[in-house]
Every structure is written in structure tokens, then in C-alpha cells.
Amino acid sequence: MRHAFEIDATPHEVWLGRESGEYILHLDNERLPVSLSLDDQGHGSLRIDGETVPITLARRGDDCFIHLDGSTWQLRYRDPLERASALAHGSATSTAWHARGRCSSATASRPCSIPARPSSSCRRSPPNMAYDGRCAGRRHRSPASASSRAARSSSTPTMRA
Amino acid sequence: MARLYVERYIENPRHIEVQVLGDDTGQVVHLFERECSVQRRFQKIVEESPSPALDAATRDRICSVAAGIARRAGYRNAGTVEFIFGQGEFYFLEMNTRLQVEHPVTEQITGIDLVREQLRIAAGEPLGYTQDDVRVSGHAIEYRIYAEDPARGYTPTTGPVLSLRVPGGEGIRVDLGIVQGQDISAAFDPMLAKLIVSGRDRQQALERADAALAQFVLLGCRTNIDFLRRLSRHPVFVAGDIHTGFLDAHPEVAADVSPSPATLRRLLGAAALQTRPLRDAAEAIPALHAAIGGWRN
Numbered sequence: 150m151r152h153a154f155e156i157d158a159t160p161h162e163v164w165l166g167r168e169s170g171e172y173i174l175h176l177d178n179e180r181l182p183v184s185l186s187l188d189d190q191g192h193g194s195l196r197i198d199g200e201t202v203p204i205t206l207a208r209r210g211d212d213c214f215i216h217l218d219g220s221t222w223q224l225r226y227r228d229p230l231e232r233a234s235a236l237a238h239g240s241a242t243s244t245a246w247h248a249r250g251r252c253s254s255a256t257a258s259r260p261c262s263i264p265a266r267p268s269s270s271c272r273r274s275p276p277n278m279a280y281d282g283r284c285a286g287r288r289h290r291s292p293a294s295a296s297s298r299a300a301r302s303s304s305t306p307t308m309r310a
Numbered sequence: 311m312a313r314l315y316v317e318r319y320i321e322n323p324r325h326i327e328v329q330v331l332g333d334d335t336g337q338v339v340h341l342f343e344r345e346c347s348v349q350r351r352f353q354k355i356v357e358e359s360p361s362p363a364l365d366a367a368t369r370d371r372i373c374s375v376a377a378g379i380a381r382r383a384g385y386r387n388a389g390t391v392e393f394i395f396g397q398g399e400f401y402f403l404e405m406n407t408r409l410q411v412e413h414p415v416t417e418q419i420t421g422i423d424l425v426r427e428q429l430r431i432a433a434g435e436p437l438g439y440t441q442d443d444v445r446v447s448g449h450a451i452e453y454r455i456y457a458e459d460p461a462r463g464y465t466p467t468t469g470p471v472l473s474l475r476v477p478g479g480e481g482i483r484v485d486l487g488i489v490q491g492q493d494i495s496a497a498f499d500p501m502l503a504k505l506i507v508s509g510r511d512r513q514q515a516l517e518r519a520d521a522a523l524a525q526f527v528l529l530g531c532r533t534n535i536d537f538l539r540r541l542s543r544h545p546v547f548v549a550g551d552i553h554t555g556f557l558d559a560h561p562e563v564a565a566d567v568s569p570s571p572a573t574l575r576r577l578l579g580a581a582a583l584q585t586r587p588l589r590d591a592a593e594a595i596p597a598l599h600a601a602i603g604g605w606r607n
Contacts, residue, residue, distance in 0.1 A: 154577075154578060156569065157568070163581075181575060183582070191472075195579060202576060209472060213585060215580055219524030221527070223532065224581045
């Protein structure tokens with residue numbers, strides 16, 4: 150699966166694969182062997198395409214803060230499903246959301262799944278609900294962060310319903 | 311009869327100020343000048359001493375005038391006499407009767423601890439030295455590290471200090487007001503630290519500043535460190551041809567900079583590896599679904 154990171158609102162797609170026991174970063178037409186070695190303070194080195202550079206890294210949710218080459222950068226991880234749904238359909242409306250016959254709404258701290266009839270109103274407001282058009286109309290997702298979604302993925306099967 | 315007040319217009323003025331010390335005995339000395347022309351939103355962000363704009367004769371004149379003002383007022387404390395400087399002339403602006411943010415550059419070039427002198431003066435001790443004893447050695451520049459976004463009008467920023475590492479070495483001084491793990495909030499002034507570099511001359515100070523700013527790591531909250539580095543490398547700044555409207559005249563200094571292709575590859579490689587557990591979890595099949603096998607509802 151291709152993933153994307155935003156730098157100053159510009160998305161950059163990457164794919165990280167494994168080959169012969171090492172990670173390969175796929176960028177457009179490039180394939181670059183890459184490895185990262187950090188201490189518990191986030192200081193260390195990055196080796197990419199045979200070149201090693203010092204690096205400091207910290208993460209907070211979907212935000213990745215990197216000090217590299219004498220400058221500081223902030224990268225935001227963009228969830229591939231959210232990106233795909235946004236590209237396919239733009240912002241979903243509540244009509245589309247209700248028309249699917251089932252909604253699930255979640256916050257980072259409180260996941261839930263609520264059955265809903267097409268004509269009924271949902272008791273929990275689903276702000277900015279996104280619709281994943283690639284899933285044959287069976288999945289609706291809230292725009293919760295990828296980190297919170299990942300944290301829930303193994304314990305909240307209703308999110309995958 | 312109408313009365314009219316006319317004030318001379320100074321185009322592209324510099325802000326130059328003179329540090330003074332006065333004691334109980336009436337003795338006043340100056341500790342030379344500071345150039346504080348690089349400002350944003352009428353607030354200084356880089357200060358240096360000596361000023362690259364003054365020749366020896368003008369320096370002697372402006373410093374003598376400042377000391378004379380303090381002497382005439384019977385001033386007793388550390389203070390700063392501020393001037394507008396342009397077209398070879400200087401004009402009195404105001405006097406700040408306190409220690410100022412930019413005082414470390416004066417301490418670096420004179421070797422005089424201004425806080426210590428304030429305490430001695432308050433205790434009634436005489437200065438114990440004369441104007442001839444005050445010497446200048448080398449060049450010092452102070453960079454104010456702010457939690458702000460220069461590309462968006464220098465708007466204050468907030469966030470946690472996830473990682474903090476300050477530069478060190480010869481000619482490097484950091485006055486710091488934060489610790490790792492602290493939250494930068496909007497409740498306080500956004501100034502986080504001061505980086506003061508000194509060298510035998512301005513060029514060496516600038517070289518040390520460039521290295522120190524590159525080594526200054528503060529992650530989690532957007533700061534002006536990269537902006538300060540671009541400013542410090544700007545050819546007009548390097549030439550010392552600055553004025554209070556410098557940043558308005560050179561908006562490219564504050565603009566966002568895109569990473570070079572090589573840096574972009576490194577950033578994406580590091581981010582992809584660092585967020586791998588996150589992505590692996592996002593892509594993982596939940597245990598319950600794995601147990602079901604290929605069946606789905």
C-alpha cells in the first residue's frame with residue numbers, strides 16, 4: 150500500500166518494502182535501501198542509498214518532527230484510506246452517510262457503532278464523516294487520526310464492519 | 311496663528327542603542343553600542359555589537375552623548391539609551407531604565423556581567439572602573455528563538471517540546487527558558503531562548519552562528535530557528551546593510567522553503583521507517599477477522 154506524508158500541505162507518496170532483510174523506499178521511479186538507528190532520545194542516524202546522515206526525530210500522533218541537514222521539518226502522515234476516499238468522492242454528506250443504512254462514529258477515546266435506517270437520524274453527530282468508496286459501500290469511517298485508528302484496529306472489530 | 315510640528319523623515323533608519331551604567335557616586339560609563347535594526351512587528355529579533363554601520367568617530371560621539379544623558383539625569387543602574395540612525399546622523403529615541411533582552415552581546419564583547427553590576431550598584435558599591443577601562447574585544451550577535459511561524463506573519467505557535475538539544479562550543483552561549491517535555495502555550499511570551507555567538511570579528515561570529523543554528527534542535531513546536539539561519543546567511547545581512555524595514559524589504563527570508571530532492575528523500579525515508587509500527591497496525595487484520603478466515607459479513 151502506498152502511503153503519503155504531507156510537508157507544508159504538499160503530499161508525497163512513498164512505499165516501504167522489504168527485500169533481502171532490508172527496507173527499500175520506493176519513491177516514484179527510485180528504489181532506495183534505507184535504515185534508521187535512533188537512541189531513546191530520538192537522536193541517531195539515517196542510512197539511505199548508501200549515505201549516512203545524523204538525524205533527530207520525534208513523533209506525536211500522525212505528526213513526525215525531523216531535524217535533518219541543519220533544518221527542522223514537520224511531516225504529517227496521511228491515512229491512505231482517507232486520502233483515497235477524499236480523492237474519489239470529496240467530502241461526504243450526511244445524506245450519503247445515512248443512505249448506506251449503517252453508520253459508525255468514533256472518537257479517539259470512545260469508539261462506537263450505531264445501526265441506522267436510511268430515513269432515521271443518528272443520535273450521534275458524525276462531523277465530516279468520510280465514505281470509503283472502494284469498499285463496495287460497506288464501510289463508513291470518521292476522520293479520526295490514523296494513530297487512534299491503528300490503536301483500535303486490533304480491539305474494535307466493529308470499525309471494520 | 312496655527313502651530314505646526316515638523317519631524318525629519320529618516321529613510322531606512324537603523325536602531326542603535328548604547329548601554330550605560332551609573333553608580334551612587336555619580337559616575338557613569340557606557341559599554342558601547344548595540345545594533346538592533348532587524349525587527350519584525352516592531353520587535354527586535356537579532357542584535358549585535360559593534361554596529362557594522364558606525365565608524366570610530368560616530369561611535370565615540372553617540373556613546374558619549376548616551377553617557378552624557380545618563381550623567382545629566384543622575385542615573386543609577388544599568389540602562390539603555392536608544393537612537394535612530396540614518397544618513398550619518400543619530401537622533402534620540404528613548405531611554406530604557408532596565409536590563410534588556412539583548413544585554414548578552416554587550417557582556418560578550420566587554421566581559422562585564424551586567425546583572426552582577428546591577429546588584430553591586432543597588433548595594434551602593436561604586437563601579438570601580440572608568441570609561442578608559444572598558445574595552446571591546448571581538449564581535450557578538452544574539453538571535454532570539456521564538457515559538458512562531460515566520461511564513462505566516464510571525465504568528466505565535468504552540469506545542470510540546472518533544473526534543474531539545476542546544477548547541478555548544480567556543481563562542482556559543484545559550485540562555486534558555488524551556489526544558490524538554492514542557493508545553494509551549496499561548497499564555498506566555500513566545501520567546502524560548504537566546505543564542506549568542508561571538509568571534510574575533512563579525513565574519514567569524516556569523517560562521518559560528520550558522521553552525522550553531524544548524525545544530526539547534528527543538529522538535530514539537532514550530533520555531534523561527536530555520537528563519538534565523540536564512541536571515542544570517544542573507545547576503546544583505548552579511549554585508550551589514552540592514553535597517554528596521556529589512557524583513558519587509560526581503561520577504562523571501564520568512565517564506566517557507568521546500569526541501570531539496572536529497573533532503574526530501576531522507577525525510578520520507580526517516581518518516582516511513584519511524585511510522586512503520588503505526589502503518590503496520592493500520593494495515594493489520596484484526597485478530598477476530600483473522601480467526602474468521604476469508605469470510606466477511
